[in-house]
Amino acid sequence: LDCSLRLSCAGEENWVDSRTIYVGHREPPPGAEAYIPQRYPDNRIVSSKYTFWNFIPKNLFEQFRRVANFYFLIIFLVQLIIDTPTSPVTSGLPLFFVITVTAIKQGYEDWLRHKADNAMNQCPVHFIQHGKLVRKQSRKLRVGDIVMVKEDETFPCDLIFLSSNRGDGTCHVTTASLDGESSHKTHYAVQDTKGFHTEEDIGGLHATIECEQPQPDLYKFVGRINVYSDLNDPVVRPLGSENLLLRGATLKNTEKIFGVAIYTGMETKMALNYQSKSQKRSAVEK
Structure with a gap:
């Protein structure tokens, strides 16, 4: 354990910034640390590119790039300004046709993305509130919420794995939608929380998580969890990628798991990866 903690602390030196997450939105005990x-x-x-208001200017800008x-x-404008033997229609009409057809195609594709986003954001998610299981829409999930995910369900955000129905505190996931790998990967729950199997147990958890700010690397994560008890000092455990369940991955061969949300929405690793992708252009245009 000491070796693991030293490795974790060494990795923290490279953090540009960190965040503190209060598990279940419970404040730390008095005198433990400042509640901020x-x-x-x-x-x-949001995976769509356009809105109703910016579609025309943004689409035209992208097309004329x-x-x-x-x-x-330019040829069309020159023909309009200068008296040339050829009519401006010969260059303007094909250009207008190409721009219009492309805009209709891209607008339809973006409308489909809007529909897919709405369906995903309205998916029901089960989370723990005051020791009871409550359901709400995925878009209303907040950092610090304790979430329950069942077998064959997709993780709604990036979670720190707290416990599962398995006695050894493990679960199996597939990440085919993230990295194309269909094989099952094993993840491990936090040592001090893997015995919490019921909603009442997990709802009584008193802990904080300190971790790095969101970054797109799917295989890198550094953090630590402080688990508080009534009388003793907090137990500090290092956290790594084996404790992180990514949005887009699917739970397999495990009845259910509990996890706490640490990255949500456009800060999840999945969103950070496709957010940075630009419009495709040919090698000649580049």
Whole structure:
């Protein structure tokens, strides 16, 4: 354990910033540490590029970034300004046709993304509140909520694995939607919470988590959990990628697990990975 803690502390030196998460939104015991509530984004996912108001200007800007479209636009403007033997219609009409068809196609695809986002954001999620199981929409999930996920369900956000129905505190997940691997991966619950199997047990957990700010690397995570008891000093355990359950992964061969939300919405590793992808362009245009 001491070796693990030293490794964890060494990794923390590279943190640009860190966040403190209060498990179940419970304040730490008096005198333990200062309670500093922090604001985090909700669990709403937005994969669409356009809105009703910015579709036309943004789409036109993106289309005229293409060399071919911009070239024909210049030719069309020159033909309008200068008296040329060819009519401006010969270059303007094909350009207008291409721009219009492309805009309709991209608008339809973005409308489908809006529908998929709404369906995902309204999915029901089970979480623990005052020792009882409560259901709410995925978009209303907050950092610090304790979530219950059942077999074959997808994790609604990035979770620290607290416990499962298995006695050894393990669970199996598939990450095919994240990295294309269909094989089952084993994850491990926090040592001091893996024995909490009921809603009442997990609802009484008194702990805080300190971890790095969101970053897109799927296989890297550094943090620690402080588990408080009534009389003793907190038990500090290091956290790594084996304790992290990623949004988009699916629970397999495990009846249910409990986990605490640490990254939600557009701060999840899955969202950070596709958020940075730009519009595809050919090698000639680059």
